[in-house]
Structure formats: structure tokens, C-alpha cells
Amino acid sequence: MTSVSTRQRAYRGALLFSVLVGLAATGYGVFDPHTLEVYSDSPDSVDIAQCAEKATWPDILRWWSGTWVQSGSPYYRPLSSMAFWLQYKAFGWDFQGYVIVSWLLHGLICAFLFRFAYGLLPGTPLERAVFAALAVVLFNVRRGPSGPGWIPAPVAYGVVAWWPGQTDQLCLACCLPALILLDRWLSERHRRHLGWAIALWGVALLFKEMAITMPVPAGLLVLLRRGPEALRLWERSQGVRRLSLGLLWRLTVPGLLLSGGFLLARRAMVPEAWGPRAREAGYFLTKVLWYAAELPQAIITARGAWVVVVSLFLALCLYVYARLPRRPAVVWPALVMLLGAGALAQALAGNFAIITVPREMAAIGTMTLFLLGIIVLLHVRSGPTWALLAMLAAIHVPILHVQGPHYLYWPAAFWGLVNASLVKYVWDSHTSGRLRFGRAAPEPCTRTTEGTGG
16 A cells, blocks of 8 residues: 555656646746747737637637638638637737646646656656656757747747647647547557547647647557557468458558548638648658758757767767776766867867857757767667657658747657657666666676586
């Protein structure tokens, strides 16, 4: 009984911590007059408020068969239209009220993200709680691109302060619990969990079209939980092979067909609504490369390619040190890294002391962590990391034809999950003895024949 209550306290404490982290990381922009002023001038904010002000009951019914509330951006998002209209009725032109709604939504999403990570990551209940909370922290600190009218800040901070981004929040606030319920159905097989998951997915589609990708993460979750059996296409019965689809095909294929049907129905019902557009293959390839390596590209653009070379040198030094069977004192590898980084900076940037400049140090540290993450990823052979990485790739599909900071809210959440799983893999490698940091590896055991009968 004591251990159960201890686990429950650890879970609840980490869950509360995750919500508070989300609220604290984004709270300044909710109450700072300057931030509110910057985003209040957004054309989207003004257009949505004006349209909501003029909306009548016939307009509200029209949202279900026509374009949504914002006249300047014709999308089909009836539930988002209803949400903005209700907020206008509550707050009018006081945009801080809308931002507070976004803030509370973000706290709820952090709770859902914690719960999804807790169920997905392996380990003891305490470990799962700690690393699930880490996923939420990483979600809140992930930075996105900056531009005119967008404060250079973490993605979550900007989306909360710019309240039209609620469309992304409301959609994700439905899709995360849908994945949680699907995961529970896979383990408990209660039909109501699957039914509620499908219902939440349908609601998410009416908030924003990002939800069309959900059948892919759902299929990856099935594959992670059920393994190769979920991919089965045939089975042999009484010597005869017959078609027998695994669970992945029975869930994902109908889900993709429903997503395609939703897009076709929307096009037929609202032909003027914006949606995914066909472009040349080169355009999409460029966007894929940009999203996959936005961090290195931003660092190279701001600081120069020399930072990447220095960071790669440091990452390799740390990797070699961690893998050495018998390690020297920390001072020696630290000296090698310092002198090597200084020599590379002198050769490539013309000044060995540039590595001591705070901004350059931050860029080098960030790039080194990025490269270490790639090194760790190459060692992962099992667990949720690759499934989460594939989910991350899937949710980028609807945003390959657009480029706006708020579109990175979903990717920021899944990057938090991926990076937390990588840190969890390193921790598991350390605790299992496969990788030991800061100490010499143990001497290999010599096998004896005592007690073995020969």
C-alpha cells in the first residue's frame, strides 16, 4: 500500500510540476503590457475580432457549411469559429482575455503531454514521471523561427501570447488525449477508450486540419505496443494461407481513408477553403530539409559554419570519453577539448578567444547537444524513440506548404517527447552499466567453473 501511494504521489507531483512549468514558461506574455501590445496589432487578431463582432446566428450556422470566422483566411474550422465567437462575447476587444484562455489551454496541453509521455516511456514509475516532466520542460523551451511581428522566444510562449494560435492548441488538446485513450485501449481493450479516441479525433478535425495526420501516429503506437504482429498480412490455418490483417492495418488504413474523405468532403462543400496545395517536388524537399535541420541552419546563418566544426569536435570528444573502458581524470579531456576548440576557432574564425564570447558559447553548446542527440539516436535499437521520431515526421506533413511560427507548436511538443526519450535512453544505458559517466568502467569478470559441474 505504501509503495502504491508513493507512486501516486510521484505521478501527481510530476503532473502538477508539468502544468506549473507550462504556465510559468508562458505566463509573462499573458500579463506583460508590451507583449500584449505587440500581438494586439496582429492583422489576424483584428480580423477575427471584427468578424466575430459582426457575426449573426445565420453566420454561425454557415460556419458548418462554409469558411470559418476569419474572412481574410478562408479555412474550414467550424469549432474554432465557435470558440472565437464565444470568447468575443465574453471579452469583446479586450485581447488579454483571449490570451488567458490560450494560457490555460497550454497548461492543459502540458498535462496531456505529460500523461502521454508517462504511458509511453519505459522504466520505473518514478523514472517515467521524471522524464515525462522533462518532455514538458523541453516542449516549453524549444525556440522557433523569428520574424516581423513575432517575438524571438520559445514557440509555446509565442503561441500563447498570439491568441489566434488557439486553433493549433485546441486541435492538439483533442489529439493528445485521443492518443492516450488509444494507448489505454491497446493495454486494457475497453471499447469505450477506442470510441472516445475516435470521437476526439473527429472533434480535432473540426478545430484544425492538422488532425488529418493522426492515423499515422496511431498506427505507430499500435506497432510499438503490439510489435511485428500488428503488421501481419497473412496467416496459415490448416495448411492454407489466408488474408488476416494485423491491427495496424485495421486501424490506420480506415483512418487514412477517413482523413482523405474529410478533405474531399470539405473541398466539395467549401471549394474556396484553403488547404494543402500541390507544389513541385523540389519545394517540398527544401521544406523537409529546413524542418529537419532548422537548428544547424539557424546557427550557421547567425554565427558561421565554424561553430558546427567546433561543436562536432566537442561532441566526438565527449562520446569517446564516455566509451573509454578506463578513463583519465576529467581535467585531461577538458583540457583537450578546450585547446582543440580554441585551435579550430583560430583556424576557422581567426580568433581562438571567440569561444569565450557568451553568444558563441551558447551557440556551440546548443549545437553540441544537437550532435550528441544524433549520436545517441544512432545507438537506439528499441523503445519509443524511433516511433516518436516517425510521429514527429508525420505531423510535419500538413505544414510543408506553409511557414509560420505557430505551426511549430505541434512539432515542439513532439520534439520534447523525442528528446526526453533520448535522455531516458542515456540514463538507462548508464544505470544498466552499458555506459558509465565520470568513473572508470569495471574490470571484466573472469568466469570460474566452481559450481557448474565441470
